[in-house]
Amino acid sequence: MLGQMMDDALTITSIMKFAMKVFPDTEIVSVTGDNPRHRSTFGKAFTRVHQLANALSKLGCAPGDRIATLAWNDYRHFELYYGISCSGYVCHTINPRLFPEQVSYIVNHAEDQWIFVDPAFLPMLEQLQAELKTVRGFVVLTSKAAMPETSLNNVRCYEELIEAEADSFTWPELDENSASSLCYTSGTTGNPKGVLYSHRSTVLHCLGTNTKDTLALAPDETIMPVVPMFHVNAWGSVYGAAMAGTKLVFPGPKMGDGETLATLINEEGVTFALGVPTVWLALVNYLQESGSKVESLQRLVVGGAACPRSLMEAMDAYNVDMHVGWGMTEMSPLGTYNTLLPWMHDLPEDEKFAYRLKAGRLIYGVEMRIVDEEVNELAWDGKVSGRLQVRGPWICKSYYKLEDSDAHLPDGWFDTGDVATIDQYGFMQITDRTKDVIKSGGEWISSIDVENAAMGHEDVAEAAVIGVPHPKWTERPLLVVVKRPGSEPQKADLLGYLDGKIAKWWIPEDCVFVEEIPHTATGKVSKKDLRELFADYSY
Ligand code: AMP
Numbered sequence: 131m132l133g134q135m136m137d138d139a140l141t142i143t144s145i146m147k148f149a150m151k152v153f154p155d156t157e158i159v160s161v162t163g164d165n166p167r168h169r170s171t172f173g174k175a176f177t178r179v180h181q182l183a184n185a186l187s188k189l190g191c192a193p194g195d196r197i198a199t200l201a202w203n204d205y206r207h208f209e210l211y212y213g214i215s216c217s218g219y220v221c222h223t224i225n226p227r228l229f230p231e232q233v234s235y236i237v238n239h240a241e242d243q244w245i246f247v248d249p250a251f252l253p254m255l256e257q258l259q260a261e262l263k264t265v266r267g268f269v270v271l272t273s274k275a276a277m278p279e280t281s282l283n284n285v286r287c288y289e290e291l292i293e294a295e296a297d298s299f300t301w302p303e304l305d306e307n308s309a310s311s312l313c314y315t316s317g318t319t320g321n322p323k324g325v326l327y328s329h330r331s332t333v334l335h336c337l338g339t340n341t342k343d344t345l346a347l348a349p350d351e352t353i354m355p356v357v358p359m360f361h362v363n364a365w366g367s368v369y370g371a372a373m374a375g376t377k378l379v380f381p382g383p384k385m386g387d388g389e390t391l392a393t394l395i396n397e398e399g400v401t402f403a404l405g406v407p408t409v410w411l412a413l414v415n416y417l418q419e420s421g422s423k424v425e426s427l428q429r430l431v432v433g434g435a436a437c438p439r440s441l442m443e444a445m446d447a448y449n450v451d452m453h454v455g456w457g458m459t460e461m462s463p464l465g466t467y468n469t470l471l472p473w474m475h476d477l478p479e480d481e482k483f484a485y486r487l488k489a490g491r492l493i494y495g496v497e498m499r500i501v502d503e504e505v506n507e508l509a510w511d512g513k514v515s516g517r518l519q520v521r522g523p524w525i526c527k528s529y530y531k532l533e534d535s536d537a538h539l540p541d542g543w544f545d546t547g548d549v550a551t552i553d554q555y556g557f558m559q560i561t562d563r564t565k566d567v568i569k570s571g572g573e574w575i576s577s578i579d580v581e582n583a584a585m586g587h588e589d590v591a592e593a594a595v596i597g598v599p600h601p602k603w604t605e606r607p608l609l610v611v612v613k614r615p616g617s618e619p620q621k622a623d624l625l626g627y628l629d630g631k632i633a634k635w636w637i638p639e640d641c642v643f644v645e646e647i648p649h650t651a652t653g654k655v656s657k658k659d660l661r662e663l664f665a666d667y668s669y
Contacts, residue, residue: 139306140333143216145372150176153349153375159398160204161382161390163249164276170205172372181295182213188295189244189267191219193302196312198222198242198265200233200251203359203380206271206288210246211359211368215310215329218302222312223360226251227651228322234261236314236322239531246271246288249278250383256281306330312530313362315459316651324530325459327363335462335524336370338495343469345402345431347374352398352426354379356391356405357434361652362463365404365433365455385409388416392424399426406434407441408653410452414444424448431455431467435654436560436578438585439483456489456560458546462524465498466490466558487582488559489550496522498558499543500550512553515561515574519543549574566657568597568607575607575636577657583631584609589619594647594655595638600669608667609641610660639669 138144149156154173162168191197197214199221201207214221222240224233226248233254237245241264247255248271255268259282267284269291270277277287310329314322339345347353347370355364355378363369371378379398384390385405391413394400410432417424430445433455442452457463468490474482492498500508500516508516521543528538538544549562561576562568568575577595584593592612600606613619621641628637648659 139304139329141216141304141306141329142212142310142332142369143301143304143329145333145336145369146176146179146212146216149372149375153372156349156371156375157377158205158208158380159378159394160380161384161394162202162204162206163383164272168205172375175205175209176212177297178292179209179213179216180297180299181292182209183217183299183301184295185291186213186217186219186244191217191243193218194220194309195243196220196222196240198224198237198240198245199360200224200226200245200247200255201271201359202248202250202382203355203364203385204271204382205380206246207359208368208378208380211311211363216301216304217299218304218308220309220312220326223363225314225358225360225651226254227653228316229651230254230258232316232322232651234258236324237262237265239321240312240314240324244269248272248383249276252278252280252282259283304329306333311363313360313459323532325526326530327462327524331462331524332363332366332369334495335366335464336373338493338524339366339464339467340370340374341494344464344467344493345370347371347376347402349375351401352377352379354381354391354394354398354400354403356381356385356403356409358385361434362457362459365431365457365463367404386412388412388414389420392416392420392422395424395427396422400424401426401428402430403427404431404433406653407432407437408435410441410445414441414448417448418444424450429453433457433463434652436582437487438582439487440586442483442486452486454487454489456558458548460526460544460546461496461520461522464493465496465520465522465525466492468557471555485555485557488553488557490558491556492558495524496520498552500552505539505541510552510554510556512551512557512559515549515551515576517564518546518548518550518558518560520546563657566596568595568605570597570600570605570607570635571603573635577607579632580607580609580628580636580638583628584611584624586631587619587624587627589614589617590624591615592647592655594657594660596657596660596664598664598667598669606669607636607638608664609638610647610664611641611643612645612647613643642667 158170273289316322355367429451454468580595591614597605648656
């Protein structure tokens with residue numbers, strides 16, 4: 131027997147229509163290349179989204195077309211998210227930090243028709259133009275007055291394009307399973323792979339991640355997504371804010387700049403911000419050097435990489451509660467979120483930190499398990515680690531145009547490529563990526579734990595750990611360190627510092643100092659490049 135309830139489609143259009151009616155005056159504040167503080171509202175932005183939809187239709191876009199963005203976090207990018215997806219096209223957000231050849235690969239693979247580009251990224255496109263086989267033209271995200279010279283063919287100016295258009299549009303009735311956006315994830319081997327989100331997966335992810343114990347977006351919050359909008363839809367925050375009536379503050383091109391972040395937080399009353407550890411390190415460094423405070427900021431979510439204890443302690447000193455979240459491009463992205471259980475608040479400091487630093491507990495809608503090499507499920511005892519696998523309605527079923535090489539295991543689970551433990555209370559902890567694990571004498575060493583311990587040393591700006599060959603133990607960890615400017619830490623001193631903080635046999639035998647640790651386009655340590663750098667090293 132079927133239920134007798136309405137089956138209205140779960141679409142991004144429904145979020146837009148809701149926010150326009152219920153939260154028209156909620157603000158959207160942005161830093162852009164042509165305006166240090168632009169102010170808009172959901173009402174104004176969605177009116178422009180109607181104009182944009184008319185313009186897109188005149189550009190000849192057809193249902194399902196991939197329309198690309200190469201842009202920072204700001205109000206125009208916000209408008210594109212909605213204008214493209216609600217019109218029935220696919221918003222393909224491209225990471226401008228990728229190598230140019232990766233950008234041309236993914237534009238061609240996605241068969242993008244138009245590219246909406248921030249002026250800062252024009253030189254890259256000018257260089258690539260001849261290779262972009264399907265692109266019909268480019269729209270520069272700026273005003274007529276600020277329109278730069280460019281050698282690109284068929285170029286429009288965003289503000290000119292939309293200003294002439296009507297502010298009414300008949301939105302198509304979309305199937306909730308139709309594609310809404312596309313984001314490529316670059317693995318360490320092979321070409322980047324496309325994750326194609328649907329309207330339904332996006333709405334469910336927003337609903338699932340907005341409980342009180344998770345993102346808890348509401349009209350009395352002001353959020354600043356420092357996670358880029360070209361990386362997994364800014365962790366869904368841009369949709370969630372419209373659904374919850376939350377003021378949005380976009381840092382534009384200044385997202386790595388501690389001073390701009392602090393100024394925006396203080397002047398716009400940001401209560402909650404989202405980003406990777408690197409940006410919070412930049413903020414803390416600025417606060418410590420300048421003596422500034424961030425009094426409105428109550429909480430941060432940190433994800434994308436493990437959070438060092440030293441960072442969480444530094445934020446505690448500013449009364450900012452840091453919550454670790456875990457997920458990936460293939461998961462929209464959120465799968466777990468760290469909020470302590472009520473009784474854990476009374477634990478001694480060290481025990482409390484041990485829980486707070488984990489990746490957190492499952493969000494309703496996602497299932498997870500850890501398994502061994504034979505796919506036997508492992509215990510949730512906080513000790514045994516295994517391959518982390520997930521499933522759920524906002525997790526990718528197969529990669530775009532790679533449907534045959536199904537992303538899933540035969541029994542329907544998705545292998546995340548992460549290695550993790552899960553404790554008896556359901557707190558998951560990432561110990562490594564499958565391809566980064568260090569196996570020493572047959573036992574796994576968590577490179578993340580060693581890195582985080584080393585990051586606690588006051589002379590360490592950044593630390594990374596890789597496995598290198600060892601005659602007796604097959605592999606041993608090697609600690610690679612970038613010194614804090616002005617400091618001269620000694621090897622023995624650093625390695626000695628780890629004593630008592632991690633298992634004795636996890637302490638690396640050696641530590642090398644480098645000027646810089648290589649990073650991927652999403653700002654994570656590139657272990658692959660690091661391993662190449664130390665390919666000749668052996669114990
Ligand atoms: P991406 O698809 O680029 O967002 O990267 C996803 C990967 O980032 C995950 O598979 C993890 O390896 C890593 N990651 C994300 N969140 C965390 C976290 N809280 N702790 C450790 N690693 C994380």
